[in-house]
Amino acid sequence: MEADKNSILGFLSAQNRRFSIPVYQREYTWNLTHCGRLLNDIKTVMKYPNKRHFIGSVVQISNKHGLISQINEATIIDGQQRITTVSLILIALRDYIRENFEHIDETIAEEIEETYLVNSRKKNEDYIKLCLTKKDKTLYDKLIYGTPLDETNSKNNIISNYRYFYKQIKSQKINIKELYDGLAKLDIVEIALERDIDDPQLIFESLNSTGEKLVESDLIRNFLLMGLENDVQTHIYNEYWYPIEERLDSFGKNTLSNFIRDFLTIKNLKIPKESQVFTDFKSFFSKNYSRKKSSIEKFMTELDKFSKIYKRIVSADDLDNKIKTHLNGLELLEVKVIYPFIMYIYDYYLEEKISKSDFSQILSLIESYLSRRIILEHGSQGLNKVFVTFIRDFNYKEPVKSFEIALLSKKGHHRFPNNEEFENAFLLRNIYTIKSNYKKYILYSLEKSLSNEVVDLSSQISIEHIMPQNIGNNFYWQNILGDNWQEIHQKYLHTIGNLTLTAYNSNLSNRNFTEKKEMLVSGYDNSSFNLSKTLKNYTTWTESDILNRSKFLIKQALNIWQYPNSHSIHQNSNKTEITLEDSWTSIKPVSFEFLTGKTAVKTFIDVYLNVIDQLYLFDSDAFYQALNEEEILNVKFHSVGENEFDESKSAKIGEDIYINTNISNEVKRKNLQVLFDSMEIDENDLVIEIENPHMITN
Numbered sequence: 001m002e003a004d005k006n007s008i009l010g011f012l013s014a015q016n017r018r019f020s021i022p023v024y025q026r027e028y029t030w031n032l033t034h035c036g037r038l039l040n041d042i043k044t045v046m047k048y049p050n051k052r053h054f055i056g057s058v059v060q061i062s063n064k065h066g067l068i069s070q071i072n073e074a075t076i077i078d079g080q081q082r083i084t085t086v087s088l089i090l091i092a093l094r095d096y097i098r099e100n101f102e103h104i105d106e107t108i109a110e111e112i113e114e115t116y117l118v119n120s121r122k123k124n125e126d127y128i129k130l131c132l133t134k135k136d137k138t139l140y141d142k143l144i145y146g147t148p149l150d151e152t153n154s155k156n157n158i159i160s161n162y163r164y165f166y167k168q169i170k171s172q173k174i175n176i177k178e179l180y181d182g183l184a185k186l187d188i189v190e191i192a193l194e195r196d197i198d199d200p201q202l203i204f205e206s207l208n209s210t211g212e213k214l215v216e217s218d219l220i221r222n223f224l225l226m227g228l229e230n231d232v233q234t235h236i237y238n239e240y241w242y243p244i245e246e247r248l249d250s251f252g253k254n255t256l257s258n259f260i261r262d263f264l265t266i267k268n269l270k271i272p273k274e275s276q277v278f279t280d281f282k283s284f285f286s287k288n289y290s291r292k293k294s295s296i297e298k299f300m301t302e303l304d305k306f307s308k309i310y311k312r313i314v315s316a317d318d319l320d321n322k323i324k325t326h327l328n329g330l331e332l333l334e335v336k337v338i339y340p341f342i343m344y345i346y347d348y349y350l351e352e353k354i355s356k357s358d359f360s361q362i363l364s365l366i367e368s369y370l371s372r373r374i375i376l377e378h379g380s381q382g383l384n385k386v387f388v389t390f391i392r393d394f395n396y397k398e399p400v401k402s403f404e405i406a407l408l409s410k411k412g413h414h415r416f417p418n419n420e421e422f423e424n425a426f427l428l429r430n431i432y433t434i435k436s437n438y439k440k441y442i443l444y445s446l447e448k449s450l451s452n453e454v455v456d457l458s459s460q461i462s463i464e465h466i467m468p469q470n471i472g473n474n475f476y477w478q479n480i481l482g483d484n485w486q487e488i489h490q491k492y493l494h495t496i497g498n499l500t501l502t503a504y505n506s507n508l509s510n511r512n513f514t515e516k517k518e519m520l521v522s523g524y525d526n527s528s529f530n531l532s533k534t535l536k537n538y539t540t541w542t543e544s545d546i547l548n549r550s551k552f553l554i555k556q557a558l559n560i561w562q563y564p565n566s567h568s569i570h571q572n573s574n575k576t577e578i579t580l581e582d583s584w585t586s587i588k589p590v591s592f593e594f595l596t597g598k599t600a601v602k603t604f605i606d607v608y609l610n611v612i613d614q615l616y617l618f619d620s621d622a623f624y625q626a627l628n629e630e631e632i633l634n635v636k637f638h639s640v641g642e643n644e645f646d647e648s649k650s651a652k653i654g655e656d657i658y659i660n661t662n663i664s665n666e667v668k669r670k671n672l673q674v675l676f677d678s679m680e681i682d683e684n685d686l687v688i689e690i691e692n693p694h695m696i697t698n
Helices: 008-013 032-047 079-099 105-115 134-145 157-170 176-183 200-205 216-225 230-249 256-269 275-289 293-314 321-333 336-350 354-373 383-393 399-409 419-426 436-449 474-480 486-493 514-516 541-562 604-618 620-626 665-678
Strands: 002-007 017-020 053-062 072-077 186-194 462-465 499-502 576-577 588-594 596-601 638-640 651-654 657-660 687-693
Touching: 002 008, 008 053, 008 079, 008 105, 008 186, 008 651, 017 032, 032 079, 032 157, 032 176, 032 186, 053 079, 072 079, 072 383, 079 105, 079 134, 079 157, 079 176, 105 176, 105 256, 134 157, 216 230, 216 256, 216 275, 216 293, 230 256, 230 293, 256 275, 256 293, 293 321, 293 336, 321 354, 321 436, 336 383, 354 399, 354 419, 354 436, 383 399, 419 541, 436 462, 436 499, 436 541, 474 486, 486 541, 588 604, 604 620, 604 651, 604 657, 604 665, 620 665
Parallel strands: 017 072, 053 186
Antiparallel strands: 002 186, 053 072, 462 499, 576 687, 588 596, 588 687, 638 657, 651 657
């Protein structure tokens, strides 16, 4: 590796050179903000004869001993944004000079082109010095040749930045010669690597550890492709990576990174931290694959397969209408932590290892689980880890049964709400003010259950309050509700019994109940929505009417979001398993399994101290570091050196650490979660067997 100071123009002026951007690099991304900053930097150095400006490093790989008569290709692994932007300024300068040659020396335009933009004595692919990738190359080459531009590409950064520079020059706010001289004052550090000697991946990662970082998918793409022979690199990119990128990019900038994170979750049964996706990916790849073409193709085939599944999930699209309906419902619920599990079972379905009926039933159970949790106001904290355990416990030979067992084994906060608690919560649940997509999903699901037809999700449809939201000056509604109308109004206004769907919300407004029912077209009795038609048999709208309709709709809800088949769990068993995700209240442990195997215990103090001891022995440095976590420091977890706790209620770990055991089982559980998270140990590695599962409380 050689590193030398150079100017950007000095770098571009090298003869018989082609600066090639490898296929694995992201496209040209600099926008007008970046261009404006660079232009201001150039204007600043233009003012001072002896001032120069450093714009960063350029890292390239080339053959050190290439023949003078041949084009020496330099592969740019870092610095393409700066090189491309300076080249666009030079093209804009060249074009402006050519169009105004009466006033400006035209030889400057020829000097710019032949020195920095092209290899004037070469033809075809060797002619243009800077070789970009895919769409960027096509548009950049058009600028070089002066080919008319298609307006459909006007938003592309190559085109918009070129036009920005041209307009700035044309406005005559910048002196042409001073701008040209200013470009010559832009300095770089040119780092030249030799093929087959230097490791470009290590250098690339080091350069991207500071400043504006690449997203995880960019780093992974570069890791996979960098260092491969050019033909292999191009093949892997064009056949696999680029189609995956195209498939998922339309769903948002980070979709590809999120997909890879979920893919790793399936493969490792562990959720990578968002900042650790690249690191975890490298570890996964090195354990399972090699840098050989056949091995990388094997990996990319697997990644490509799952990316197609991922697209089906995020776009809620499948050829089967029933599955598509489930995917639409799950999309409205916006719980993305379920994606790894759905991808996992989707693969089994597409491979015909589980039937369409089983796959559909599992998706329905997921909808039920999530919907019931929403009604009971159970948050999504920890659900990502719950769905990882579902992957671990899934048995494709008994797909529905194994999933029902997994669902029903969850206790405490992550339990599957039973029918009784679901009914009780739904009766008075404030539906109208919950998240927009949630209430839409709940009402559309109820409507579909009543009509058995596809419900139009048109934005013209709105949610209608049967008893209006504002009745402070409405004596009709006050009278119909009775003396305690304020209490009734407040209690039932946003509940399921008082809500329906309509396309005529403004027409119905605060009218009395009879008018709302009997109005032509917009009235409930004439509605195209079955939720409104259910009001046909009501002549009044009192507290008891609202409750009766609520109970009717809740019965529908119980059919839509069904409870798993409880016979899947062996009811006569007096033992079950829990993890750190489950409540430790009012239960008794029998044994636990962790790093050193299975250990018999009598209390959670035994579990707590044994696990902490194993964590300490496993990695004492990481353990000491974990003790400095804010969550640990904020509780009476331990003392160092001298024991601060009652000796009978503490235990010694290592040489100088005393652990406080005079805390509740739930605090013990949460303390272990902090330690596991800090030491980057999977919580699911700890499995506790308990007695009397029927005694588990919330």
